[in-house]
Amino acid sequence: MRILLINPNTSVSITDRLMASASTAASRDTELVPVTAHRGVPYIASRIEAAIASNVVMELLAEHSEGIDGAIIAAFGDPGLGAARELMDYPVVGLAETGMLTACMVGKRFSIVSFARALAPWYRETVEWHQLVDRLASIRMPDTDFSNINDVQTEMQTTLVALA
Known part of the structure; x- marks a missing residue:
């Protein structure tokens, strides 16, 4: 299984941290494919920056979806999640959604x-x-x-x- 790990921020060091964290949870048969936003901001700190990040998420999904089985939008506010689900024919999840739903389970x-x-x-x-x-x-x-x-x-x- 190949999962696209999208950092909608421009910070490569954050992508590296996300990858390190995700690697501890992924099974041996899972390949994580990390990508970092090529434009935008180092971290999303406002709604306008989230809107920009949403567009970048769509671009990254379009560019990197070959052979992908699922995607994670790795920023807490889930920028672009709804549109990504409309665009892609595989599961797309966001950190906010998964964090909140996991909290609701416990x-x-x-x-x-x-x-x-x-x-x-x-x-x-x-x-x-x-x-x-x-x-x-x-x-x-x-x-x-x-x-x-x-x-x-x-x-x-x-x-x-x-x-x-």
Whole structure:
């Protein structure tokens, strides 16, 4: 099985992290095919950037779909997920969708903890799109900013764990 792992951000280091994480969950018979956005932003921090990323996702799907059995849109707000499902004849999933549905399997309600306050409205819209508003307990984000998307995991780990 070949799964396309799409990073709709332009950060190759984020693609590398996504690939490392996905590799731990993939079976031996699964080939992950990582691709990084060729245009856009290093991380998606607004609705307009999500709209741009949605277009890039469609382009990447069109460019890399030969021999692919499924795709993962590896950005939390699932940019382009609905359109991707209309376009492709194989399963396409998003990180937000899978994260929220997995949380719903293990509990009645879930919260979203993220590092960028500006993303809260988009995250709420994503929850609404997936029809999970009644299951959302909260969206929590720190009052402080991070300095670099490549270091956000280590830079804000203590703060994000405390918010959880």
